[in-house]
Amino acid sequence: MPLADHLHDSLHRHLNEVTDPGLYATSFVGTKCLVERYLDAVCASLDHLCDADGPIPAAQRLALFEREAHAVGRSALMLSGGASLGLFHIGVIKALHAAGLLPSIVSGASTGSMIAGGLCTRSATELEDVLADPTEHVYTRVFRALTPSEMRDERAVMSQDQLLLAIKSNMADLTFAEAFERTGRALCISVSPTRARQKPRLLCHLTAPDVLVTSASLASCAIPGLFPASTLLQRKGSKEQEYVPGERWIDGTIASDLPTDRLARLLNVNHTIVSQTNAHLIPFTDARSRSGLVPTVTDLLASSAYTQALQVLDVARRRATSPGLRRALEWTHGAAHQKFTGNITLHPPVTAWNYGIIFRNASKDALARLVRQGERATWPKLHVISAQTRVARTLEACVVRLRQRLRGVA
Numbered sequence: 442m443p444l445a446d447h448l449h450d451s452l453h454r455h456l457n458e459v460t461d462p463g464l465y466a467t468s469f470v471g472t473k474c475l476v477e478r479y480l481d482a483v484c485a486s487l488d489h490l491c492d493a494d495g496p497i498p499a500a501q502r503l504a505l506f507e508r509e510a511h512a513v514g515r516s517a518l519m520l521s522g523g524a525s526l527g528l529f530h531i532g533v534i535k536a537l538h539a540a541g542l543l544p545s546i547v548s549g550a551s552t553g554s555m556i557a558g559g560l561c562t563r564s565a566t567e568l569e570d571v572l573a574d575p576t577e578h579v580y581t582r583v584f585r586a587l588t589p590s591e592m593r594d595e596r597a598v599m600s601q602d603q604l605l606l607a608i609k610s611n612m613a614d615l616t617f618a619e620a621f622e623r624t625g626r627a628l629c630i631s632v633s634p635t636r637a638r639q640k641p642r643l644l645c646h647l648t649a650p651d652v653l654v655t656s657a658s659l660a661s662c663a664i665p666g667l668f669p670a671s672t673l674l675q676r677k678g679s680k681e682q683e684y685v686p687g688e689r690w691i692d693g694t695i696a697s698d699l700p701t702d703r704l705a706r707l708l709n710v711n712h713t714i715v716s717q718t719n720a721h722l723i724p725f726t727d728a729r730s731r732s733g734l735v736p737t738v739t740d741l742l743a744s745s746a747y748t749q750a751l752q753v754l755d756v757a758r759r760r761a762t763s764p765g766l767r768r769a770l771e772w773t774h775g776a777a778h779q780k781f782t783g784n785i786t787l788h789p790p791v792t793a794w795n796y797g798i799i800f801r802n803a804s805k806d807a808l809a810r811l812v813r814q815g816e817r818a819t820w821p822k823l824h825v826i827s828a829q830t831r832v833a834r835t836l837e838a839c840v841v842r843l844r845q846r847l848r849g850v851a
Contacts, residue, residue: 470824484835491839503843510836514711516544522551522694522797523718528788531557532815533716535572540823548629550693554661558612558654561628562620576805580610597669618650628650630657633692641696645701651675660690713783726788787818
């Protein structure tokens with residue numbers, strides 16, 4: 442037990458600051474030799490304690506590793522909204538998967554929910570096929586404009602049927618519980634309410650096990666004015682019915698683009714990899730990720746403008762007398778008053794082409810270009826992600842091996 446006791450005393454969420462982002466401010470790789478030796482020693486000790494024959498029974502070892510895994514925390518991949526620019530997420534997923542660093546917890550809002558749903562409802566073999574050539578497997582025709590009479594009836598510009606076709610073409614029609622059982626990945630989708638007294642929800646296998654992931658993604662993609670609000674459907678046996686009768690839901694980005702706090706409470710997440718493709722946030726995220734005088738001044742001015750805009754929106758929403766205007770200001774304030782970065786934040790470059798693709802159906806060439814942008818944004822950060830998540834990944838792998846061993850004995 443001395444090794445187990447020592448690991449218990451030394452493993453904490455901050456890991457003695459060996460994963461501090463400041464260590465990677467100058468160079469992503471190299472120069473961290475002491476840190477790498479420490480992580481090598483910790484992970485080798487964990488593997489030894491998990492696999493070696495010894496006096497500690499497997500059941501007791503499993504309890505030990507589950508406790509340590511909870512103490513250290515878990516990592517999650519968070520995919521933001523961004524309309525067609527959100528196809529960038531596929532490149533991020535492809536790079537992380539190739540490096541063996543893809544988290545088992547994935548959240549998505551708006552377009553991110555469609556990409557996350559495609560990831561978390563596919564088997565390992567199906568995922569390999571998609572990532573090998575996304576242009577042959579990802580359906581990108583999301584937008585189809587309605588006729589003027591349809592716009593009047595639907596109170597929207599784009600066809601909900603076309604959006605649903607795209608969603609069902611990109612993911613299996615499973616419930617959250619079925620998706621988790623099939624893939625082992627925890628899919629989480631944010632949706633926002635249309636009524637002031639209803640609260641935003643983070644749907645997953647724990648909070649909404651019977652809800653269909655396709656209906657959750659449809660609601661999460663319902664950008665107000667562009668697509669109509671949507672109901673959530675659940676499946677009980679072979680029967681489908683409304684999850685919350687009478688309630689309609691809209692774009693998850695409005696209230697919870699990156700549900701960091703909810704993921705921490707529900708799934709013990711304390712490390713986040715964010716793929717941020719919201720067009721209005723990319724310039725600010727880009728400025729914060731670079732050093733130098735110009736990015737520093739840009740970041741300072743943007744932060745000041747952001748703070749002032751929040752104050753104006755707060756006053757306006759409290760003073761508005763029209764219910765419709767008040768609700769619109771509430772949505773705008775809620776969308777702005779969020780944290781849009783994570784421990785690792787990845788984003789596409791700020792280019793005219795990227796802004797031009799946002800509300801267009803991406804061609805195969807455009808999809809390939811966005812996927813490559815996602816890969817290129819992720820590759821430099823792989824070493825940092827590996828170091829920051831290595832102990833948690835080792836603990837998770839040990840828990841899986843011990844559970845399999847106990848099932849084999851049983």
